[in-house]
Amino acid sequence: MSESAATTTLVIEREMPHAPQKVWRALTQGPLVEEWLMKNDFEPKVGHKFNFRSEPVQGWDGVIAAEVLVLEPHTRLAYSWATMGMMSRVTWTLTPTKGGTHLRMEQTGFASEEDRAYKGAKYGWTSFIGKMEQVVARLN
Amino acid sequence: MMNMSTQTVANEVFKALADPTRRSIFEHLSREGEQTVHALTSRAGVSQPAVSKHLGVLKRAKLVRDRREGRETHYSAQPKSLAPLADWMNVYGAFWRERFDKLESLLKRMDQ
Numbered sequence: 001m002s003e004s005a006a007t008t009t010l011v012i013e014r015e016m017p018h019a020p021q022k023v024w025r026a027l028t029q030g031p032l033v034e035e036w037l038m039k040n041d042f043e044p045k046v047g048h049k050f051n052f053r054s055e056p057v058q059g060w061d062g063v064i065a066a067e068v069l070v071l072e073p074h075t076r077l078a079y080s081w082a083t084m085g086m087m088s089r090v091t092w093t094l095t096p097t098k099g100g101t102h103l104r105m106e107q108t109g110f111a112s113e114e115d116r117a118y119k120g121a122k123y124g125w126t127s128f129i130g131k132m133e134q135v136v137a138r139l140n
Numbered sequence: 141m142m143n144m145s146t147q148t149v150a151n152e153v154f155k156a157l158a159d160p161t162r163r164s165i166f167e168h169l170s171r172e173g174e175q176t177v178h179a180l181t182s183r184a185g186v187s188q189p190a191v192s193k194h195l196g197v198l199k200r201a202k203l204v205r206d207r208r209e210g211r212e213t214h215y216s217a218q219p220k221s222l223a224p225l226a227d228w229m230n231v232y233g234a235f236w237r238e239r240f241d242k243l244e245s246l247l248k249r250m251d252q
Binding site: 010012014016018022023025026032035036037086103105107 | 151154229232233236237239240242243244245246247250
């Protein structure tokens with residue numbers, strides 16, 4: 001791809017001075033998730049379909065349809081993230097460090113939900129990332 | 141988060157680039173510059189009608205531009221059309237950074 005190539009993977013990483021077990025709770029207990037992310041009916045169960053809800057704004061109903069895809073306690077959590085006809089996948093990875101937890105959020109994807117070309121492979125749309133570059137937004 | 145028209149344009153671009161053959165055609169045009177349908181076909185390993193169809197999808201997403209010369213149509217990449225993807229990154233980048241801040245302050249308030 002050329003220099004101006006767009007990216008379809010967003011990565012945000014941050015060191016958290018807290019144990020992975022604690023960070024995991026904040027990521028997987030519905031009421032806690034609501035405090036920092038959005039209202040939700042999340043349940044820590046692979047295959048559980050749920051919604052994130054925030055205040056609707058013009059042009060967006062505020063609803064994100066999600067499904068738990070991966071759940072490895074204290075290590076990895078992934079859910080699909082579909083809104084406004086676009087599909088992506090959010091993956092959280094927790095790595096223990098000396099001072100706490102290295103937390104990594106990766107959002108990849110995007111295929112249109114209407115595009116049935118993706119139905120062949122259940123999550124085939126993730127392969128769409130292809131060779132496209134990644135942007136790593138490093139914080140701290 | 142993102143306005144509807146930006147989203148619609150981004151959708152077209154995402155859809156167009158979701159197909160590996162189209163992505164390969166687009167990458168090839170980005171790298172090599174303008175090409176004829178004929179040249180693209182001999183490289184792509186699929187039939188000319190298939191290549192033309194893929195080019196049509198790329199053209200609708202404004203990822204390629206065509207130019208007729210004699211009996212040949214020449215295609216070139218329009219990398220600027222990738223801008224909606226960059227917009228998407230900016231919107232979600234800001235969104236998640238703010239959420240990370242909130243998560244951090246929640247963790248401070250939580251018991252071990």
